[in-house]
Amino acid sequence: MKNNVNRELPDDVMAALDYKPYETTNIGNPDIQRVAPSVHVQTGDDKLVDSIEDVVKATVKDGMTISFHHHFRNGDFVFNKVMRVIIDAGIKNLTLAPSSLTGVMNDMVIEAIKAGTVTNITSSGMRGSLGDFVSHGNLKNPVIFRSHGDRARAIEHGDIKIDVAFLGVPNADKLGNANGMDGKAVFGSLGYALMDAQYANKVVLLTDNLMPYPNTPASIKQTQVDYVVQVDQVGDPDKIGSGATRFTKDPKELKIASTVNDVIVNSPYFKDGFSFQTGSGGAALAVTRYLRQAMIDNKIKASFALGGITKPTTDLLKEGLIDRVMDVQDFDKGAADSMHTNPKQQEIDASWYADPDNKGAMVDQLDVVILSALEIDTKFNVNVMTGSDGVIRGAVGGHQDAATAKLTIISAPLVRGRIATVVPDVTTVVTPGDSIDVLVTEYGIAINPKRKDLQESLGHLAGVPVYTIDELQKMAAAKVGTPKPLEFTDRTVALVEYRDGSVIDAIHEVKD
Amino acid sequence: MEIKQTALAGTLESSDIQIMLSKGTDGITIDLESDVEKQFGDQIRKVITDTLAEFDIDNGKVKAVDKGALDCVIKARTIAVAQRALQTQDQPAWEAF
Structure with missing residues (x-):
């Protein structure tokens, strides 16, 4: 079938994933139903966990959807620490649903795909060796690319059901009150991670800076958090953002x-x-x-x-x-x-x-x-x-x-x-x-x-x-x-959603 | 025309091409490295081969590292490397332009 920007979309993949082709930028005024996460009730006194191993053991099972945020960008240590433990635990068939994937995560994602740990990915994007890997048909199921607004929509709709969110923060107290502004590896706004904190069934915070309770201002709140893990370092502050922004001379x-x-x-x-x-x-x-x-x-x-x-x-x-x-x-x-x-x-x-x-x-x-x-x-x-x-x-x-x-x-x-x-x-x-x-x-x-x-x-x-x-x-x-x-093969390696959840284009395996 | 010596022209700067030409016996062979190989590899080879033909060079080994050069740049660098290899650079081959 062709959509409204004249793109040929793969009928089989579209039918299997129950997708509609892109029609219009106009969202209209539909009535929609949002979902809510499940809550394991506790008073909050026992959230501190000693190790990533323990929290992975308690939360992650085969076939689940796990998420991360990319606010640390190329200074991220959390993604690789957690994924190392998950791969080593032999967990299989996970859907990886981060807000985006940065270059520092590429090698670990490729390893996780090869090990069968990750079999589905939805992300804002990917670059470098991972983009190359996926474009050469090395992930069986197509990657779903979503805009930041579309990811929020998909989470609220339940299209993305996050079982466990692993969220790195530069500070948190023992109940999980946290923000992105204080500490060593600070990145400011937690904007993308706030979706995961609100909608994931289990929320795990990882921090290198445990603050006295209660920690304010709290962007992520104790009402949302299941576990808090103390790690040695959540990120490299020098690689989080571009340093001093300089005025181009080009x-x-x-x-x-x-x-x-x-x-x-x-x-x-x-x-x-x-x-x-x-x-x-x-x-x-x-x-x-x-x-x-x-x-x-x-x-x-x-x-x-x-x-x-x-x-x-x-x-x-x-x-x-x-x-x-x-x-x-x-x-x-x-x-x-x-x-x-x-x-x-x-x-x-x-x-x-x-x-x-x-x-x-x-x-x-x-x-x-x-x-x-x-x-x-x-x-x-x-x-x-x-x-x-x-x-x-x-x-x-x-x-x-x-x-x-x-x-x-x-x-x-x-x-x-x-x-x-x-x-x-x-x-x-x-x-x-x-x-x-x-x-x-x-x-x-x-x-x-x-x-x-x-x-x-x-x-x-x-x-x-x-x-x-x-x-x-x-x-x-x-x-x-x-x-x-x-030149491309017939194999679909990724679908790009429009922000309303319809499909605006398909990406095919490259022929070399 | 007979290649007298191995010659080099061009740089590895963006939008340039570096071409090395040396003696060969098996026609024109081109070893091309380019980020735009998929889209423009054939065209780059054609410009190099056509330009060498204007100097009557039938045998030679070409090693080219392309950094996204346009055809006019590829032609200019090929003329330069051909004249250097033929040791005729003192008499620029204006007619080749």
Whole structure:
């Protein structure tokens, strides 16, 4: 069957997993039923456990679904410590359902798959050796990729039923009151992990910093936690975030950033009280800097900034140019520290951030978002999941969710080396073109023809050439040539869900 | 034309290609290393082979490490390595352009 972005989906896999094809970005107003976790009643006096071995023995059984968060990113020690014990215990057929998988986890996941410990995976993304491993057909069941908002939705629906959540925290008391702000390996917001804490049947905290009871402020609460395990170190603070965020000197990135700024400032949304979200890439950070000047010059303040937060954004909060920061994760130490000290920086969970099946998510209120792309095609569909060789090397992240903003800007170079970014058809559709409003490249911009209003306001800016997206695609092809089409087998190695739980694309095994 | 010495042209910088050309007896053989092998391997080989043919080089071993170079770069590096290998770099082969 084909879905509404013209992707051929595997009928057998779709039927076996009871999936519907993607139809529309419009969520509508359905009535839905959320699930609740089971609770093993206790007074809370005996939660402290001596070892990971003991807690794994007490909680994990064959065939269960286990979860982790990725707030420690590449500084994570918790995932590998716990998975080592689970593999050595000989447990089989687990579904791994982390908020995402970072590079430091790759070797352990591959080992767990080879041992039969892990047979299903759902994640925001995967990269490096693990992406390569899965793309070469080494996991029997297809990986399910979900956006951060979709993961929250799936957990609330019971599509993901977490039996045991192993959550690393830089501090906790003996009953499990914990936050992400104090201790050695701090990462700020616990946004993604809060879903697991609320919905998993068993919640295990791992910490290297046992605090006197009661520990506040408590993001994860004692009412949610079954066990607390003390470990020597939960993470490497130097690898959690990028260090000092530096301003890019790359002229191409600067050109793109200043054009993104031109687009925002001249859009109908740039007015007092507007809201925005930027990513963490070089160009996105540069945009924040340009935007700061534009806000000062035009005496405009933002009501909130959303999403993954960086120091340039919390600096604007401190300066009073932003009124609130709604923080689901922090990309650097500056942003994490700011959450601790600035009461206007609010920790939000993934549901509040982006879950579509909601009584209102933050992304629904978002005016402007700047997102990246590995590829964007002439239908404005965006790929942030597979590389130009067809191998999995990315993550949905919040891309589909934030793209529902009123003005969604994709900032990307026209070509990267010999690889065109603007292509006739993306390798994998992650975010549908219906969500995308403007593409900004170093050569000029393309406006989605569906946005007649933006053609009007952005069509004649000084120094911002406007092309059709077909023209940009041809320009890219003229530079790099026409690549030989990628070859895949019929085998489905992954499905990409849209944020409503339908399937937007399938990823196939690469042929080498 | 006969290759007189092993020659090297280009760098390992992004968007460049480093090409080494040495004597061979078995036609043109190309050992190519490229991140875009899947999509552009055939095209890269064709540009190198066609450019060497313009110098009437029928036998030679090519070792190429590509870092995403465009065709114009591949051609320029091949011309450079061919002239160095033929020891004719004092008389640039303008007509090859």
